[in-house]
Amino acid sequence: MRVTTSMLASNFLTNINRNASRMEKTMQQLSSGQVMSRPSDDPSSLSKLMTLKRSLNQAEQYGRNIDSAEGWLNVTDTAYGQINDILHRVAELATAGASGTFNESDRAGMAGEIDQLMKEILQIANTSYDGKYIFATNNITQKPFNDDYYLAEFSVEDDIREVEIAPNVTMEIQNNGENLFINSGIFEKLQQLSTDIKDGYLDEVSNALDDVNGLRDFFLNQRVAVGVKSLRLETARARYEEEIINLSTMISKVGDTDIAEAMTNYKIQETVYQAALSSGAKIMQISLLDYLR
Amino acid sequence: MLTTGIPYTLPFLHLGTGAGQLGSGVEIEKVVRSRDQFLDQQIRSETNNLGLLTGQSEVLQRVETAFLEPSEHGISNLLDEFWNGWQELSKNPEDLSMRTNLVEKAVTLTQGINQIYGHLEYVYEGIDQRVQEIEKEIANLVDSIDYLDKQIIRIKTSGQEPNDLMDRRDLMLEELAKYTDFTMSGNENGGIDLTIKPAQGERKGELGGLLVAKEDLGNYLSKVNDLANQLINSINDISVNGNNIQFFQPIEDEAIAAKQIRVSNEVISDPSKLTTGVGDNQDGQYALAVAQLRHEKTMDNGEATFEESWQNLVVGVGSKTKEALRRQENQEVLMSHLKNRRDEISGVSIDEELVNMVKFQYAFQASSKMITTLDEMLDTIINRMGR
Numbered sequence: 254m255r256v257t258t259s260m261l262a263s264n265f266l267t268n269i270n271r272n273a274s275r276m277e278k279t280m281q282q283l284s285s286g287q288v289m290s291r292p293s294d295d296p297s298s299l300s301k302l303m304t305l306k307r308s309l310n311q312a313e314q315y316g317r318n319i320d321s322a323e324g325w326l327n328v329t330d331t332a333y334g335q336i337n338d339i340l341h342r343v344a345e346l347a348t349a350g351a352s353g354t355f356n357e358s359d360r361a362g363m364a365g366e367i368d369q370l371m372k373e374i375l376q377i378a379n380t381s382y383d384g385k386y387i388f389a390t391n392n393i394t395q396k397p398f399n400d401d402y403y404l405a406e407f408s409v410e411d412d413i414r415e416v417e418i419a420p421n422v423t424m425e426i427q428n429n430g431e432n433l434f435i436n437s438g439i440f441e442k443l444q445q446l447s448t449d450i451k452d453g454y455l456d457e458v459s460n461a462l463d464d465v466n467g468l469r470d471f472f473l474n475q476r477v478a479v480g481v482k483s484l485r486l487e488t489a490r491a492r493y494e495e496e497i498i499n500l501s502t503m504i505s506k507v508g509d510t511d512i513a514e515a516m517t518n519y520k521i522q523e524t525v526y527q528a529a530l531s532s533g534a535k536i537m538q539i540s541l542l543d544y545l546r
Numbered sequence: 547m548l549t550t551g552i553p554y555t556l557p558f559l560h561l562g563t564g565a566g567q568l569g570s571g572v573e574i575e576k577v578v579r580s581r582d583q584f585l586d587q588q589i590r591s592e593t594n595n596l597g598l599l600t601g602q603s604e605v606l607q608r609v610e611t612a613f614l615e616p617s618e619h620g621i622s623n624l625l626d627e628f629w630n631g632w633q634e635l636s637k638n639p640e641d642l643s644m645r646t647n648l649v650e651k652a653v654t655l656t657q658g659i660n661q662i663y664g665h666l667e668y669v670y671e672g673i674d675q676r677v678q679e680i681e682k683e684i685a686n687l688v689d690s691i692d693y694l695d696k697q698i699i700r701i702k703t704s705g706q707e708p709n710d711l712m713d714r715r716d717l718m719l720e721e722l723a724k725y726t727d728f729t730m731s732g733n734e735n736g737g738i739d740l741t742i743k744p745a746q747g748e749r750k751g752e753l754g755g756l757l758v759a760k761e762d763l764g765n766y767l768s769k770v771n772d773l774a775n776q777l778i779n780s781i782n783d784i785s786v787n788g789n790n791i792q793f794f795q796p797i798e799d800e801a802i803a804a805k806q807i808r809v810s811n812e813v814i815s816d817p818s819k820l821t822t823g824v825g826d827n828q829d830g831q832y833a834l835a836v837a838q839l840r841h842e843k844t845m846d847n848g849e850a851t852f853e854e855s856w857q858n859l860v861v862g863v864g865s866k867t868k869e870a871l872r873r874q875e876n877q878e879v880l881m882s883h884l885k886n887r888r889d890e891i892s893g894v895s896i897d898e899e900l901v902n903m904v905k906f907q908y909a910f911q912a913s914s915k916m917i918t919t920l921d922e923m924l925d926t927i928i929n930r931m932g933r
Contacts, residue, residue, distance in 0.1 A: 257893025260886050267882055292610045292864025293871060300861040303622055307853055310626040314633050321637050393829065394640050412829040416637060420841045541900040
């Protein structure tokens with residue numbers, strides 16, 4: 254094969270360019286910390302990376318949604334717990350009031366205590382969380398029950414609060430206050446009980462005891478329902494937390510530069526580049542001219 | 547281009563022609579270009595292919611950078627943020643800061659879409675401009691080749707070899723092959739007949755590459771428009787049920803939806819007007835419905851969600867660019883092999899020339915020695931004999 258000067262020069266240039274562009278690529282991966290800087294760098298990995306990032310983003314959002322739903326449910330749970338405690342005390346008072354061993358002033362005291370407990374229930378019914386009333390029926394930012402133990406009237410439709418906890422899976426976190434405190438008749442029943450105790454209608458009082466126990470069951474069921482929801486959220490949260498860790502690891506695996514690998518590549522490329530430069534510089538200088546007198 | 551011919555026939559002194567014992571030196575009869583016509587033709591045709599791939603990959607590289615993926619400024623990330631904005635709003639619909647947050651994210655998203663569309667459109671217009679430039683360049687080259695060809699014919703008919711002009715003509719033909727494909731045949735008086743392929747139909751060279759890339763880019767533009775249209779329609783369909791305030795400004799021309807998409811002025815100027823619930827209610831039900839659009843397969847004839855569709859588009863652009871770059875690289879390797887082959891035949895090797903030089907110098911020295919020896923012999927005969 255005949256080797257000509259221009260062949261030497263153009264081959265040298267082509268190879269130097271190729272080496273330099275490989276080094277540039279590695280350098281970019283090292284300096285940015287990312288394997289890919291453009292879609293064409295590795296389209297199939299990019300596709301994987303985009304899917305992973307989207308899943309991570311969703312998992313994080315659902316995690317935040319679950320946080321706020323849990324906050325809401327915790328407040329609800331506490332409220333039901335308090336109501337149950339109060340009803341327990343009411344039952345004690347009713348049992349005592351039905352026994353007929355107390356005189357009139359004792360009974361008046363009992364009736365007074367029940368009135369106080371009713372006020373407490375009203376307060377609980379007006380519990381707010383983060384500026385929102387958890388037992389509101391419609392307008393969530395307005396106090397739902399007025400001091401006469403009635404539902405405050407708002408000219409709007411039902412206010413429904415739902416939180417998405419998984420793709421297309423929502424959980425209702427709002428409690429229907431009308432159902433809980435008006436339709437259940439809790440205030441009316443306690444009012445009646447208080448009057449009966451004060452007036453000494455012992456038979457009515459012992460009948461009312463069943464009502465109070467019924468109310469206790471009713472609110473206990475509500476609390477159990479909230480507990481079930483909390484459990485669901487907790488399971489979901491545990492799943493998302495694990496998913497977030499897994500996804501982050503995978504994103505890093507797919508998208509981040511493996512520094513050790515990249516540095517090794519860089520060293521190899523550098524050696525090749527230097528070899529090409531120095532051999533080129535030496536060989537291209539030599540010709541027969543150097544040896545002719 | 548500097549090429550050496552094989553200019554000298556070796557002067558063997560014992561082959562003297564004509565009368566006398568001495569050689570009569572050397573006459574240059576003809577300088578022949580040492581070229582391989584077949585190789586030249588092959589190089590031209592591969593230059594065609596290289597031009598095609600170069601034109602295509604240059605456009606595609608500009609297209610893929612417009613997408614800004616993978617980065618936090620890419621549409622996929624902006625869409626993520628946008629849906630999250632609706633989620634947060636659905637949880638806290640009475641919180642004005644959540645509305646402002648959502649509106650900001652929506653504005654970032656629409657501006658991102660506008661920007662990408664603008665970049666792509668700019669590249670698209672750039673292609674047309676480049677095509678015009680190339681067409682002008684082709685016309686210039688053809689003119690120059692025609693002029694050279696006429697000169698070559700004139701000189702050839704006078705019996706001489708216009709080697710330098712023919713070299714220049716070959717160079718221009720190769721330049722022309724970068725831009726477009728053509729057919730060429732030599733005629734009997736040393737000229738060439740050249741036909742450039744018509745503008746219609748499949749073409750090679752950079753011109754061909756640009757036209758292929760333009761078609762691809764047209765598809766990408768319409769995909770971006772699809773995304774914008776679908777976003778506007780599905781979200782407005784939901785929000786219009788509330789209090790008649792549309793979230794996105796309605797579009798006048800669906801063909802350039804991605805250019806025009808923006809959050810409606812009413813919403814921007816007063817985010818509290820943004821509807822989030824049923825009727826007068828602001829319970830976040832509608833915000834949730836919008837947030838859930840994320841999971842709906844509304845794009846690509848019900849095949850993909852917004853984000854999946856966008857991912858397919860970006861990955862598609864990436865694969866196409868990668869493929870074009872890879873093929874371009876292969877073609878460059880092929881070209882460099884061919885050019886090496888040509889250099890092997892037509893190139894100058896300094897060592898070879900120097901060896902020849904030394905060889906001829908020795909021949910010259912030998913001749914001189916011959917003359918000196920003869921001179922001495924004659925001197926002996928004429929001046930010293932008979933003393």
